[in-house]
Amino acid sequence: MAERRVECQWKRDVCEQLKVRDRVQRHAFEEIIHQYTRLLEKSDLQTVLSERYQTDKYESPRPHDGAGSDSSRSDALQQEMAQMRIRHQEELTELHKKRGELAQNVIDLNNQIQQKDKEIQSNEAKMLEHQQQISTLEGDCRELRNTLQELERANQTLKDEYDALQITFSALEEKLRKTTDDNQELVSRWMAEKAQEANKLNAENEKDTRRRQAKLQKDLADAAKEPLPIESVTDIEVLAEDSSKGGGGGETSPHRTLSRTPSKKPSQAPPGGLLDSISNIFGRRHANSLTSPSENMETPAGACAEVRVPTTALHVFDAHDGEVNAVKFSPGSRLLATGGMDRRVKLWEVVAGRCEAKGALTGSNAGITSIDFDSAGSYLLAASNDFASRIWTVDDYRLRHTLTGHSGKVLAARFLLDNARIVSGSYDRTLKLWDLKSKVCMKTVFAGSSCNDIVCTEQCVMSGHFDKRVRFWDIRSESIVQELELMGRVTSLDLNHDRTELLTCSRDDLLKIIDLRTAAVRQTFSAQGFKCGADWTRVTFSPDGSYVAAGSADGALYVWNVLTGKVDRTLDRNHNSAINAVSWSPSGVYVASVEKGSRAILWSDM
Numbered sequence: 001m002a003e004r005r006v007e008c009q010w011k012r013d014v015c016e017q018l019k020v021r022d023r024v025q026r027h028a029f030e031e032i033i034h035q036y037t038r039l040l041e042k043s044d045l046q047t048v049l050s051e052r053y054q055t056d057k058y059e060s061p062r063p064h065d066g067a068g069s070d071s072s073r074s075d076a077l078q079q080e081m082a083q084m085r086i087r088h089q090e091e092l093t094e095l096h097k098k099r100g101e102l103a104q105n106v107i108d109l110n111n112q113i114q115q116k117d118k119e120i121q122s123n124e125a126k127m128l129e130h131q132q133q134i135s136t137l138e139g140d141c142r143e144l145r146n147t148l149q150e151l152e153r154a155n156q157t158l159k160d161e162y163d164a165l166q167i168t169f170s171a172l173e174e175k176l177r178k179t180t181d182d183n184q185e186l187v188s189r190w191m192a193e194k195a196q197e198a199n200k201l202n203a204e205n206e207k208d209t210r211r212r213q214a215k216l217q218k219d220l221a222d223a224a225k226e227p228l229p230i231e232s233v234t235d236i237e238v239l240a241e242d243s244s245k246g247g248g249g250g251e252t253s254p255h256r257t258l259s260r261t262p263s264k265k266p267s268q269a270p271p272g273g274l275l276d277s278i279s280n281i282f283g284r285r286h287a288n289s290l291t292s293p294s295e296n297m298e299t300p301a302g303a304c305a306e307v308r309v310p311t312t313a314l315h316v317f318d319a320h321d322g323e324v325n326a327v328k329f330s331p332g333s334r335l336l337a338t339g340g341m342d343r344r345v346k347l348w349e350v351v352a353g354r355c356e357a358k359g360a361l362t363g364s365n366a367g368i369t370s371i372d373f374d375s376a377g378s379y380l381l382a383a384s385n386d387f388a389s390r391i392w393t394v395d396d397y398r399l400r401h402t403l404t405g406h407s408g409k410v411l412a413a414r415f416l417l418d419n420a421r422i423v424s425g426s427y428d429r430t431l432k433l434w435d436l437k438s439k440v441c442m443k444t445v446f447a448g449s450s451c452n453d454i455v456c457t458e459q460c461v462m463s464g465h466f467d468k469r470v471r472f473w474d475i476r477s478e479s480i481v482q483e484l485e486l487m488g489r490v491t492s493l494d495l496n497h498d499r500t501e502l503l504t505c506s507r508d509d510l511l512k513i514i515d516l517r518t519a520a521v522r523q524t525f526s527a528q529g530f531k532c533g534a535d536w537t538r539v540t541f542s543p544d545g546s547y548v549a550a551g552s553a554d555g556a557l558y559v560w561n562v563l564t565g566k567v568d569r570t571l572d573r574n575h576n577s578a579i580n581a582v583s584w585s586p587s588g589v590y591v592a593s594v595e596k597g598s599r600a601i602l603w604s605d606m
Helices: 002-058 068-225 231-247
Strands: 312-317 324-329 334-341 345-351 354-361 368-374 380-385 388-391 399-404 410-415 420-428 430-435 440-446 453-455 458-465 469-474 479-485 489-494 501-506 510-515 521-526 547-551 557-561 567-569 581-583 593-595 599-604
Touching: 068 380, 068 469, 324 593, 334 469, 345 380, 345 399, 354 599, 380 489, 388 410, 388 420, 410 458, 430 453, 458 489, 501 547, 510 547, 547 581, 547 593
Parallel strands: 324 368, 324 581, 368 410, 410 453, 453 489
Antiparallel strands: 312 599, 324 334, 334 345, 345 354, 368 380, 380 388, 380 410, 388 399, 410 420, 420 430, 430 440, 453 458, 458 469, 469 479, 489 501, 501 510, 510 521, 547 557, 557 567, 581 593, 593 599
8 A cells, every 4th residue: 555655646746747847838839839830720721722723723614715805814814823823832832941940949949848857857856965965964053053052051060160169269268368367366365375374473483482482491490499300301401402493493383282201203094995995087976885885886797698689579668758869788787778858868777577767867958869887887978969978876866977068969978998088979070088087078089070979999989970981099199090981871889798899880771890900891781671760870789799789760670690690580560660779788688779759678588
């Protein structure tokens, strides 16, 4: 049917083109054809008259010999007819000549028409080609306009950032100047007060010295009147020596008492115990936090004995009021932390395959984007969209530190292995290294692209960025050690237990394992139906590094076997929307997943 429709359309197009050509060309030659037709009619009329004359000639009666007048009239008539025939013959010849010329003109005009048709076809082909070129150039022009707009937006963004940084710099410079002036003023006042106190002290010491000298002279006079034992004399000598020292130096306290017994040196304080040797890396903690470490700290879990591949949704519950962005197990696998767009971090205690609400950590002014525990499980670090990172203590849910300084939402924050520093990555394309003892930013590194996730080793920070690159940073030198470009925007990073392999997830719907010893991609995972749902989709290694778990945009949980490189399990029909993050408990028993809705699921093989 389609071929018939195409054929009929082609015929109609040809017919329409012929009609158009007929209307265009008929008007030009209509007058010539009309004149030619009139000449043909005149020629036909002359032919008919000639034939009729011949017929009348042969049919007319012959004249009598005696009729002279009739004979002369007949001769005259014949002469006239002969002349007429000659004229008609000449006219006929002339008409035939014109007819031939007109026929030749018609042939020439037909040839010109054919040539014009060819020129029209050629022009139409050129017009079609030019129209295609115009379409291509218009597309290129649109692309160039879009590129120009993007560059203008990027330029405007950089300009705004520069203006904001300039304003911030000016404000900080003004603040520094004021602080310096205040400091100098305070130092001057302190020195003046110190000088006044010293003068007062010197005056009091002089008075006390004079008073003691007078008293000593009186005692010596009284002692000279009666004999004294040796011990008393010794004491007097000691007192005299002490008084001479005090009077000469002017540093003896006016309230010092005189003793006749030998003075003993104060005993030194014993060295501090085990609790004093443990430095508080997060500043001053609650007094009860040092009395019983077992009550406030989880025992860090090492490599698990056995990893259980999840098969069943043990507990499905609503974790937050809105989208849930982050999920993380504590090092001891006893607690589960979730963070959502309701600006809260919630703690859940995992008991017998269920998550029981334990408490909520508040203080953030925007949605939570990332969660991390320290190695002891005592502190929780969360990044948020209000340009800040915050640290809470897990035992009393108190907010300890708020780290501000980014000019964009903070998408990831991680503890370093020493637990005394953290690294944060932001949408403002910078990474910041924070010292928790001094609570200040030690270093700021411009990465050139929005940072979506971070993982850390002892001296190396690995960051995944919007520009499809994974960057390896040396903390000591603030420089990029190496870059690795993937095929899509990097959404998540995770290290195995030995910290020798790096797991990445990107928006090209691929998971890759990078060997950190060679900085090369060792393995790639994909699956039919798996699709990365967002720029902050988090994936995870199993505790022993044998499996990889990730959530898809269709709400399915995929588990790959690292040894075979194939999908081991696909768990679906439990989440109603795209999975944002997945966390595998350090014990290897549970897997937790959260979604763009409010739902969280605890998985296991039970």
